[in-house]
Amino acid sequence: MGVKMKRLKDAKNLPTTVKAGYQYFTINVYGKFGGLNPRNVGAVTHKEHLISLDGTQNLGDGVETLLHELFHIAWTQGYLSEVVNHDAEEKVVGILSHQVATMIHDNPDLFKWIIKSVS
DSSP, X not given: OOOOOOBGGGOSSOOXXXXXXXXXXXXXXXXXXXXXXXXOSEEEETTTTEEEEETTSBHHHHXXXXXXXXXXXXXXXXXXXXXXXXXXHHHHHHHHHHHHHHHHHHOHHHHHHHHHXXX
């Protein structure tokens, strides 16, 4: 008998919006697929200011997916396609989201300090 993993859709207190720059994005967590392409676990729709997440992911993977989509927003708002080949976006965002999620997990006191210090 395996350990039952907590799913993103069951997370408590997940905000439903995020402010990025001057824009607000709605965060939608779906059950099985919902508004997502079945091969994706997350997506950002810039025109609609929407972040879509597959809620069936385990909580840790779902948090990394949310970070991934936030990095896509930062990429677009920061006009990184003007300085980095646009084809590299998915790879760069994937690397950053995985690394930052791991750093947050491994260094919670540091990130609490960062949050307090930029407030």
